[in-house]
Amino acid sequence: MRWQQTDKLDGLKTRGNASMNITNTQELKQALRAGPYAWPGGYPTFFLAADGEPLCHKCVRRGFKSVLWEMHKPKQGDMFRVIAHEINYEDAALHCAHCEEPIESAYGEEQ
Numbered sequence: 001m002r003w004q005q006t007d008k009l010d011g012l013k014t015r016g017n018a019s020m021n022i023t024n025t026q027e028l029k030q031a032l033r034a035g036p037y038a039w040p041g042g043y044p045t046f047f048l049a050a051d052g053e054p055l056c057h058k059c060v061r062r063g064f065k066s067v068l069w070e071m072h073k074p075k076q077g078d079m080f081r082v083i084a085h086e087i088n089y090e091d092a093a094l095h096c097a098h099c100e101e102p103i104e105s106a107y108g109e110e111q
C-alpha cells in the first residue's frame, strides 16, 4: 500500500488531515497489512471508528470479523465500524477506546 498524501505529510501536524478513508473490506485489509506505522516516515497510525473513537491496530486485527460485520450492517452504537486510518502526530493522550492502551504519537511525547 502507498500512503496517498506523502508529499503533504511533513507539513501537516493536525490529526485527521492525513487520514485515509476506509469504506470496504479491501481498504481495511490494506490498512492492516500496512501495519501500525505509516510509510514513509514511520508515523504511528490508528483506526478511527464511526463513533469518533480511536482503535489500535491490535484491536482492529483481533476484532476483524466485527469490523467487517459492522461495516456491512451499520447500526447505531457500533464500536468497531472503522471509517478511517489516521496518523497520530502529536496527541500523547490518545488511547484505544477498546483496550485502553495508549496510541503512540509521533511528536507528542519523548519516548
Ligand SMILES: [Zn+2]
Residues within 6 Å of the ligand: 055, 056, 057, 058, 059, 060, 096, 097, 098, 099, 100, 101
Ligand atoms: Zn486497542
